[in-house]
Amino acid sequence: MPHRDLNQDDDLADFSHREISALGQPKTVYVSGSGPAVVIMAEMPGISPHVARFARWVRDAGFTVYMPSLFGRDGAVPSADEGAAVFRRTCTSMEFRALGGGAASPVTSWLRALARIALDECGGSGVGAIGMCFTGNFALSMMLDQATIAPVLCQPSLPLDNPAGIEISAEEISTIRQRLDRENLDVLAYRFEGDHFCKAERFAAYRKALGEHFIERVLPDSAAGQDVPPFFEKHVRSPHSVVTVHLIDEQGQPTLAARDEIIAFLKGKLKTK
Template sequence: MPTITQIDAYQKEAFTSTLRNGKTVTHEVYTQGNGSKVLILIQELPGIGQETLALADRFVNEGYTVVLPHLFGKIGKTAVVVNTFKVFCMRRQFRLFAKNESSPIVDFLSDLCTATKNKYQVDGVAVIGMCLTGNFAISLMANKAVLAGFASQPSLPLARQKHIHMSPEEIMAVKNRLDQVGPMHCARIQGDKICTAKRFDAYQKAFNSDKERIILHELPGKGHSILTLDFVDKDGHPTKEAFENVLTYFNGQLG
């Protein structure tokens, strides 16, 4: 098994942004790699555990610079219950049950995408959101700094599978941007009870009624975290194929 690059080997800096609610927030941002293609990798609810760090390594090994914002939780291990409590306490940044609006933390992430594009002087960046942050990857496609996005098992709004964690205005902005840069990708595992087929039905109706703007993938089997906790690094495995498809898509979009 390859050695996983630990967080103390990353470059670390603080990034500050003002949210739509007027609140100023600062989060630490970790970076590794010096590739010509840039990825914003947004953590999932279990945290920035070893599986997420391994995912970052896979992209670095493919010639990427990986930018990893730390939004909540400890780094290096997963803690679903503790992190869930922490996110519930961060109501100014996360609105877990909101329908027809996104969480204010999207504004922080959007500003980070713009700043990262400018810092590395690239045409644009790619983004991955997973689980709690999966929906954010869709919202961020409205930003002109973002050229590619992958929403992995998007889980918001919680307990409201038929609804979308975006306002009608946000949906329209994303649709217009995807018409310019081409479709993004979104995936779930068929047996997933957190991101169900009903959510994909909602995306299909909102984004793909007249053309395909979000390519929706359903992987066989059970599980939830496609690229991390349930990832199997074995040729032919659906999760390994999902990673390879994302990599091909990102490479094409970022040149």
């Protein structure tokens, strides 16, 4: 993959810019690659160059990436203030449930429909789903539909007001647990030890709800990169983004190993070589 400056806006020119209508609601989705489908949902404040880099890694490993535009300016490196404004708008949007927990964000219904479209287009045994930060738990909620079989939760941060909360109803997570047991599926999850937005209490709640199917990875804070964009420098003061902003792209680094483990997980579940 060619080197790109992560401090400059990314035009996403190597992705098809598609308008995909699901449940009667059109959204821009960036699609690239071939092979089984993987839906990648961006972290706050949007599809940044770091998120796009991760999507390209997944694509180049043999997958078709579907990256929906859910908030923010696509491909941008926003200022700290612009990123904060995106955060505030998203928190008050009808599509998202940032506070309170106990129920999934409404946008997850659209994402499940996108997964069905992706499965129809790409074929295979199922779809992978990777959520990050604000969208972290969306990958789990997508398992309410049979299309998604390989969910990855990177630093799931909702609900913001309850460190031990899970952004899903008790009935929904019970349904997912039954599916995990029945189909012998797993949920892969990552966080940094000192993350202020995804704390140990949240992973404990997932562990209690999902049992042995919840495969958790907790990275030391020392594994996080320090060269971060303005929004993170001002508003995200702890190690947070395992496979994007805080990833160190050097062999032997725990964050790069996490990226490789995610790709191996997808290959194993989606049965690629």
